[in-house]
Amino acid sequence: MTTDPNEPLPRGFFDRPVLDVAPDLLGRTLVRVLPEGEIVLRLTEVEAYAGEVDPGSHAYRGRTRRNATMYGPPGHSYVYFTYGMWHCVNLVCGPAGHASGVLLRAAEVVSGVELARRRRPRSRGDAELARGPARLATALDVDLGMDGTDVCGGAAGAALRVLRGTPVPRGRISSGPRTGVGGEGATQPWRFWITDDPTVSPYRAHKPRRRAARLDASQDGS
Numbered sequence: 001m002t003t004d005p006n007e008p009l010p011r012g013f014f015d016r017p018v019l020d021v022a023p024d025l026l027g028r029t030l031v032r033v034l035p036e037g038e039i040v041l042r043l044t045e046v047e048a049y050a051g052e053v054d055p056g057s058h059a060y061r062g063r064t065r066r067n068a069t070m071y072g073p074p075g076h077s078y079v080y081f082t083y084g085m086w087h088c089v090n091l092v093c094g095p096a097g098h099a100s101g102v103l104l105r106a107a108e109v110v111s112g113v114e115l116a117r118r119r120r121p122r123s124r125g126d127a128e129l130a131r132g133p134a135r136l137a138t139a140l141d142v143d144l145g146m147d148g149t150d151v152c153g154g155a156a157g158a159a160l161r162v163l164r165g166t167p168v169p170r171g172r173i174s175s176g177p178r179t180g181v182g183g184e185g186a187t188q189p190w191r192f193w194i195t196d197d198p199t200v201s202p203y204r205a206h207k208p209r210r211r212a213a214r215l216d217a218s219q220d221g222s
Helices: 018-024 113-119 133-139
Strands: 029-034 037-049 077-082 086-092 101-111 160-163 173-176 191-194
Touching (some): 018 037, 018 101, 029 101, 037 113, 086 133, 101 113, 101 133, 113 133
Antiparallel strands (some): 086 101, 173 191
16 A cells, blocks of 8 residues: 555555554544635544444444445445434445444544634634544535545545555554443443543543533533
């Protein structure tokens, strides 16, 4: 694989088991192209979801219209709408026909900060612009219209793409239970984050909750 941090990740990167892809996404670069410019993120926190064998996954009970993108091909975005107000973005991995994906939970905005601030005006600081999956999607102006976007396209004008960036050494990666996942899926340590990074979202165990009044009332949305 090329060592140029500005090269797009190849499709083969995503065509692997989800638990290999998820921690390897930390430190990678996510680029969102908007009419007014680019927003560039450095991924700092992710969660793995293993499809039909994973009680925490949207695909646990099989294929539906909502989760169809999770079934491949790899290297595409899976965007869903949750709690009637928030979008979240995942990256599909594994072979086509096998549903799995990585939820992008948090990131550092490294370029296009002003553009992200416009979409996150309630943020109390730049470290919070993309801290949490709903905030990340909001900062990037990602909605259901971007479900199925090819993030391996590589073209400079592509709406969403993932570049090689700077991979994080395994010694700097922490793992633990996924945020907000209950039942049989609560115990897997499939949340991965860059240790001590200030943009990582706080862990919250699953509990029933009412719809939040606004985005900043919750860190989640996953």
